[in-house]
Amino acid sequence: MIFWQQVINGLTLGSIYALVALGYTMVYGIMELINFAHGDVVMVGALIALTLTQWFMQQGLGFPLSLLLASGLSICVCMLLGWVIERVAYRPLRTAPKLAPLITAIGLSLLLQQLAALIWGKSYLPFPGNLEGSSYAWHGIVISSLQLSIFILSLLLMFLLWQLVHHTKLGRAMRSTAQSVPFAQLMGVNTNQVISQTFIIGSALAAVAGVMDVMYYSVGNYTMGFLLGLKAFTAAVLGGIGNLKGAMLGGLLLGVLEALGAGYIGDITHGIMGSNYKDVFAFFVLILVLIFRPNGLLGSNNQEKV
Amino acid sequence: MLLDVQDLSVSYDGIQAVRQISFNVKQGERVTIIGANGAGKSSTLKALAGLIKLTQGRIQFNGQTINTVPAYERVALGLCLVPEGRGIFQRMSIEENLWMGAYSRGVKEFNQQVGQVYDIFPRLYERRSQNAGTLSGGEQQMLAIGRALLSQPQLLMLDEPSMGLAPQMVDHLFEVIGKVVSQGVSLLLIEQNAELALHLCDRAYVMDTGEIILSDSAKNCLTHPLVQQAYLG
Ligand SMILES: Nc1ncnc2c1ncn2[C@@H]1O[C@H](COP(=O)(O)OP(=O)(O)OP(=O)(O)O)[C@@H](O)[C@H]1O
Numbered sequence: 001m002i003f004w005q006q007v008i009n010g011l012t013l014g015s016i017y018a019l020v021a022l023g024y025t026m027v028y029g030i031m032e033l034i035n036f037a038h039g040d041v042v043m044v045g046a047l048i049a050l051t052l053t054q055w056f057m058q059q060g061l062g063f064p065l066s067l068l069l070a071s072g073l074s075i076c077v078c079m080l081l082g083w084v085i086e087r088v089a090y091r092p093l094r095t096a097p098k099l100a101p102l103i104t105a106i107g108l109s110l111l112l113q114q115l116a117a118l119i120w121g122k123s124y125l126p127f128p129g130n131l132e133g134s135s136y137a138w139h140g141i142v143i144s145s146l147q148l149s150i151f152i153l154s155l156l157l158m159f160l161l162w163q164l165v166h167h168t169k170l171g172r173a174m175r176s177t178a179q180s181v182p183f184a185q186l187m188g189v190n191t192n193q194v195i196s197q198t199f200i201i202g203s204a205l206a207a208v209a210g211v212m213d214v215m216y217y218s219v220g221n222y223t224m225g226f227l228l229g230l231k232a233f234t235a236a237v238l239g240g241i242g243n244l245k246g247a248m249l250g251g252l253l254l255g256v257l258e259a260l261g262a263g264y265i266g267d268i269t270h271g272i273m274g275s276n277y278k279d280v281f282a283f284f285v286l287i288l289v290l291i292f293r294p295n296g297l298l299g300s301n302n303q304e305k306v
Numbered sequence: 307m308l309l310d311v312q313d314l315s316v317s318y319d320g321i322q323a324v325r326q327i328s329f330n331v332k333q334g335e336r337v338t339i340i341g342a343n344g345a346g347k348s349s350t351l352k353a354l355a356g357l358i359k360l361t362q363g364r365i366q367f368n369g370q371t372i373n374t375v376p377a378y379e380r381v382a383l384g385l386c387l388v389p390e391g392r393g394i395f396q397r398m399s400i401e402e403n404l405w406m407g408a409y410s411r412g413v414k415e416f417n418q419q420v421g422q423v424y425d426i427f428p429r430l431y432e433r434r435s436q437n438a439g440t441l442s443g444g445e446q447q448m449l450a451i452g453r454a455l456l457s458q459p460q461l462l463m464l465d466e467p468s469m470g471l472a473p474q475m476v477d478h479l480f481e482v483i484g485k486v487v488s489q490g491v492s493l494l495l496i497e498q499n500a501e502l503a504l505h506l507c508d509r510a511y512v513m514d515t516g517e518i519i520l521s522d523s524a525k526n527c528l529t530h531p532l533v534q535q536a537y538l539g
């Protein structure tokens with residue numbers, strides 16, 4: 001029973017990882033850049049939603065409406081943030097050596113964290129409202145309505161993103177830009193605009209993931225984006241970075257691996273390591289993938305990017 | 307005058323690859339630029355398409371100076387380049403590649419015109435849902451040209467379409483190019499295979515180390531000693 005329970009918990013977490021991993025993978029696919037500030041966009045999205053939900057509730061609105069409004073605003077702010085990040089930090093470095101944007105990304109991540117610390121302080125903030133909700137039990141496996149909502153909403157967003165990338169004009173523009181910027185331009189694609197839009201879409205997904213994460217753990221903090229970002233990045237690498245399906249699969253898989261690891265690590269190590277070591281699993285997985293399958297599960301040398 | 311180029315220069319890191327060349331293409335005309343490797347032919351076309359900046363000169367297309375028009379807006383004006391190496395999107399299907407050709411025109415236009423392209427290139431229709439990367443070199447060149455047609459170009463610029471193709475395929479390709487341009491599209495063709503190019507085109511420019519050293523009708527060029535010696539062997 002604990003096995004299936006952990007799988008359920010893992011899928012919930014995993015769908016959050018997947019949403020964040022998609023942001024990494026889209027940006028990598030289109031410009032071979034690892035946007036290490038992406039995890040901190042998730043944090044910004046989470047904390048804005050947290051604060052605004054509280055504020056709307058203080059204005060007398062009900063919890064569901066407050067949450068909805070706060071999430072909507074948080075998504076908008078993150079989309080703007082994603083756009084600004086690309087314009088200000090990455091675009092000027094388009095032709096610079098690869099190391100330059102990477103260092104910028106790390107600097108940006110620290111900058112966002114410090115700004116968040118100034119705005120929200122360094123302590124853990126509780127998510128307002130009662131998140132208990134109802135839960136469903138089935139043969140001893142419990143799934144809460146929050147878990148169910150997270151899972152279903154994530155799947156829906158992933159499905160929509162897939163449709164967008166494969167069956168719309170913007171999606172084709174994105175895929176052609178990912179394959180070659182000059183060739184895409186020859187087709188009439190405004191590649192700068194497409195890159196901006198990629199950041200905006202990725203950031204919107206990050207905001208949603210942030211709201212989910214802060215609700216799932218019911219606390220938020222200015223550093224929360226770091227670990228989540230690193231795990232989502234691991235998920236993207238696990239699936240094959242640059243590959244959309246890979247990010248989705250990698251996210252879900254990592255979530256499940258981590259949950260199972262947390263569930264069994266005590267037994268395996270005879271109690272030496274407890275479930276508080278679960279974060280180790282993500283990085284264990286990262287190392288294994290990098291050693292044995294550096295292109296990821298779905299990646300090949302000629303992988304389908306974006 | 308469809309295309310009028312004055313004093314065009316291109317440099318890479320301060321080294322001049324194209325030196326103040328002037329040439330033109332009239333409406334409905336077929337013009338070829340021939341020249342040895344490294345003469346600056348591809349650089350010229352890239353500058354025309356907007357992929358690289360010119361260091362000097364003026365490009366007029368349909369009377370409009372387009373020096374500052376970004377590459378992605380030049381397609382909509384009717385200026386279309388099939389680059390060296392074809393520029394196929396390997397990981398997109400053949401049909402999606404064609405769709406990209408009509409990107410600047412729209413879905414409606416694509417639906418109206420794609421049938422004509424499939425008529426010219428039946429092979430593409432048979433394999434339309436396969437990845438373009440699975441096509442042979444010759445088929446990819448056909449796809450590149452078919453895709454270019456869907457952008458409804460006034461001037462079609464082809465950079466060495468025969469590159470890497472078997473002789474038989476090259477003959478077939480040039481037949482197709484001839485058919486395509488007989489429908490009113492103007493052509494600016496770059497070719498290593500000078501003989502084929504000169505037979506297809508009305509006028510020719512010969513380039514050498516960044517300069518135009520000869521400009522004449524294609525017919526005259528075929529018998530010109532310089533061309534005979536250097537390019538027709
Ligand atoms: N990206 C670049 N950076 C530096 N130099 C370049 C670049 N592209 C071309 N060159 C140089 O500019 C000159 C002209 O090159 P270009 O490709 O235009 O010649 P070409 O006539 O098309 O030759 P080919 O027949 O071999 O295709 C060459 O000396 C080449 O080495």
Ligand SMILES: [Mg+2]
Binds near residue numbers: 466
């Ligand atoms: Mg060339």
